[in-house]
Amino acid sequence: MAEGYEDGITRTSSGRQTYAPDGLSSVGHSTSGQEAPEQSRAASISGTTTAHSTRSSISGPRGSKEDNDQDQKPKNKTGLPAGLTAGLNEENFSSAADVEMQRERTNRSLNEKDDEKDEGEEEENDPNLVDWDGPDDPGNPMNFPAWKKWLITVVAGLMTFSVTFASSVFSTATTPTSQEFGVSTEVMILGTSLFVLGFAFGPIVWSPFSELFGRKLPLFIGFFIFAIFQIPVAVAQNLEAIFICRFLGGFAASAPLGIVGGLLADIFGPIDRGIAVAVFASATFVGPVAGPIVGGFITMSHLGWRWTAWITLIMAGFFGLIGFVVIPETLAPVLLSRRAKKIRFATKNWAIHAKADENEVNMKELAHRYLLKPFQMLAMEPILLLVTLYMGFIYGFLYLCFEAYPIAFQQERGWNAGVGALPFAAIIVGVAFGSIFICFFTKTRFARKMKEHGEVVPEERMIPMIVGGALLPIGMFWFAWTSNPNILWVPQVISGAFIGAGVLLVFLQGLNYIIDVYKVNANSAIAANTFFRSWLGAGFPLFATYLFQNLGVPWAMSLLGFLTLALFPVPILFFIYGEKIRKLSKFSA
CATH class of the missing domain: 1.20.1250.20 (MFS general substrate transporter like domains)
Structure with missing residues (x-):
């Protein structure tokens, strides 16, 4: 049984009390599905965040009669203690009817939870734990x-x-x-x-x-x-x-x-x-x-x-x-911590907290995750190593183009700096088409496979990556052998569209694949990937001038095309054998 009191506090037969102002629904239970911090962090990267719990538990232990008498505060028009509504100004407590409605919701929720318990089962959930107020909580991003x-x-x-x-x-x-x-x-x-x-x-x-x-x-x-x-x-x-x-x-x-x-x-x-x-x-x-x-x-x-x-x-x-x-x-844990702090000061119940407040900041653990673990995974995980190598090469090639294009169009064709940079627009067109293809694929085949399996199938990410892996060398060889100044400039410029689409498809789907495979360890995997590819992105432009001036545009770009072809089997390998390889992984969730 749960009783409603005119002071805005709902008391249950078990002695719990919950403040239930409209807009801050209070339930004497938190959900058991609250994510562990590591899972929450990984979900924030991969987008596969598990559902947060569905209530905002802001109840506190019932005080003694003397304490209640001493702490009695003047009431406002909502029937709540004045001290409770102070600091909650952004909530609209427009009428006592709203508060009464909230009381009913609280009572109903508490009774439902009590009915579900087996006899003698102990309360496992913390009644002071703040969480989302139902699946439709507007505060949930x-x-x-x-x-x-x-x-x-x-x-x-x-x-x-x-x-x-x-x-x-x-x-x-x-x-x-x-x-x-x-x-x-x-x-x-x-x-x-x-x-x-x-x-x-x-x-x-x-x-x-x-x-x-x-x-x-x-x-x-x-x-x-x-x-x-x-x-x-x-x-x-x-x-x-x-x-x-x-x-x-x-x-x-x-x-x-x-x-x-x-x-x-x-x-x-x-x-x-x-x-x-x-x-x-x-x-x-x-x-x-x-x-x-x-x-x-x-x-x-x-x-x-x-x-x-x-x-x-x-x-x-x-x-x-x-x-x-x-x-x-x-970020959900931060938002819930802020909500808990606000309620804590409004209710003067200092036991109210969010899940994130229970965890002490561990700098050693953070340092391990971002300084040591990434390199450990890079050395031990064939999926991470090969996909990172492929992505790193693509990323480095993109920044190499910023030195190669001026050589091909300004030095070879004699264009000025402004006009000589316009062929980059073709790469932008290719990036746009690559994005459209990914959106179409995600809404069709990827969504269908996810529905069939009830979860994300990481290897499905490899299909657009395979397409991109084929388009990229085509664009590179096309660019190489239409670079002669005696050949009309149009074909060489058009090749940039294939390069742009290929770069986007390989890079984006490779990144998504890493996230889907490693889930709770995705932060560390992405840190390793970012570190490695950024070094290649920084290093490739440094030898671009020597490469293109010594070999010439056709053979320099062809050499890069052959290296790209050598990496092409990577997504095919993981599309076929990825699931088996994941089962052998120490870090794959």
Whole structure:
């Protein structure tokens, strides 16, 4: 039995008491399905988050009669103690009827739970544990309206576009800066490489921060630092300032790259997540491809190469401001901790807490996950090793193109810096078609297979990856053998569409496959993948000039095409034998 009292407190026959203001439903039970912290973190990356519990348990132990008499507070018009409604101003306690309705919901829920218990069974759940108030709790990011989810996705994509744009826009300043500072163009390529190298080390900081403090705080701290470091690059008077600030800018810029994927997993289910991540990945690849196009026209104009940094700062400031307004916190454990804190102060029941509050911050465990475990997995896991090798090569090739395209179109065909960068637009078209293909595949075959098996089938990710693995070498050989200046430029430009589609399909589906395979260990797997591919992305541009000038465009690009063909069997291998290999894995969930 549960009794309702006019003071807004519901007391059950077992002595529990729950405050039940409208909008903060209180139930004397928490669910047993609350995720462990490690599972919650992995779910935030993979998008396969298990359902959070369905109530907000904010009840406390019943006090003695003397305590209740001493603590009696004046009532407001809702019938609740005045101290309870203080601090809950954002909730709309409009009438006593609302409170009474909430009491009835609380009583019904408590009675149902009591009826379900076997005789003599002890209460296992903590009555002071705060959780979601039912499956439709509006505070749960999974329940955001569709328009809000897609608005967040688009704005987060624009922020990602800004940082990836910055990674390559400086490549167009290689020649003018080498002339201004009296060094070779090979030395100035470090301006691009060091920025990408920052991507390798940034996740070591930003990923643990996003687990401890939520998505929004580290996302915007990193983005702000990235924007600030554009200023010293724009006004630099020596190479040291440029190189140091480019590296630190890349380090900070890795925050959106490492956090946005988890943010999308916080708000989307597996099917829609595939589409949202495709949008995010498109921004990841369109940004570096758009950088040389914009930078080419800037450097050849009266603005000069320094405006490649100024335009990046303006873009970052604009998109960052919009993002700060639009993007909320989405990490469930952090939101529940905030809710518990708010209720704790409103009710003066200091036992109220969220699941995350029960866990002490363990820096040793975080360091192990992001510093040691990634390399342990890379050495022991054939799936992670081969997919990372394939993705790393593709990522490095993309940044190599920022040095190869100017050689092919500016040096070989004699185009200027602005027009010579326009062929990159074909890669953007290819990225767009690749994204459309992934969206179509996800909504059809992938969704059907998931429904048939009742869970995500990781090997289904390999089908688009196989398609991309075939398109990429086709585009590379096409580019190579239409590069002769005596051949019309149109075929060579069109080859970029195949390259763009291939790069996106291989990279995105490889990333999704790693997440689906390793689940609770996905954070560590992605950290290893990011570190390795960022090194290749930083290193490939450094030898691009030597490779293309010594071998010529046809054979240099053909060599890269043959290496790509050598990696083509990787997705085929895992499509056929992936399930068997996963069963032998120590880290696969």
